[in-house]
Amino acid sequence: MRIVSGKFGGRPLKAVPGDATRPTTDKVKEAIFNMIGPYFDGGRSLDLYAGSGGLSIEGVSRGIDEAVLVDRQFAAIKTIKSNVEVTKEPERFQVIKKPAQSVIDQLKGTQPFDVFYFDPPYAKQTIEADLGKLVANDLVAKNAIVMAETDQHADLPDQIGAFTMVKQRDYGITVITIYEYEG
Known part of the structure; x- marks a missing residue:
């Protein structure tokens, strides 16, 4: 695993030890950012199930100003912190060890x-x-982008409240769904 592109491109990332998390492959990560970016002019990102932190780190590498990474597993938090250090800009990341809903x-x-x-x-x-x-707590910016990585059994709808599906691609058992917020 590595940071694919941007300011930190090419730097290696660690995976969370064990099989409790499933890291996004570099190929799928590149596809995700081609769908939602590929580069950003600032903004904030939130990853409620961060795992190794690879998606958020990639986003900051590509121009996101600040990323909040959340995971409830100790091993994941330890890996995220190690991976954030690779960027040499830890002040751009907030790492929280708690369940997503809280x-x-x-x-x-x-x-x-x-x-x-x-x-x-x-x-x-x-x-x-x-x-x-997130909408009820006023945490979604106008025109926000949502990237959902699921398996083929998730069957996400075309519309979730004011979120409209704009793209969906299959990568083997992985399905990437992109929504835009129209609220």
């Missing part, structure tokens, strides 16, 4: 996010509920 409440009242990465455990996918809670 962090959504914790972030209420902060500046809204422009980009969301949703790569939850396939069997515990709560993307629709999470998006509803």
Whole structure:
């Protein structure tokens, strides 16, 4: 695993030890950023199921100003912090060890996010509920982009509240779905 492109491009990233997380491959990561960017002019991102932190780090490498990375596993948090150090700009990352749903409440009242990465455990996918809670807590910026990485059984709808599906691609068992917020 590595940072694919941007300011930190080519730097290596570690995977979370064990099989509790499933890192996004470099090929799929490149495809994701070609769909949502590929580069950004600032903004904030939120990853509620960060794993190794690779998606958020890639986003900052490509121009996101600040990333908030959330995971509830100690091994994931330790890996994220190690991977953030590779950037030599740790001040651009906030790492939180808590369950995703409690962090959504914790972030209420902060500046809204422009980009969301949703790569939850396939069997515990709560993307629709999470998006509803983020909107209710005023954490979604106008025209925000949502990237959802699921398996083929997730069957996400074309519309989730004010989020409209704009792209969807299959990569083997992985499905990448992109939504834009029209709220």
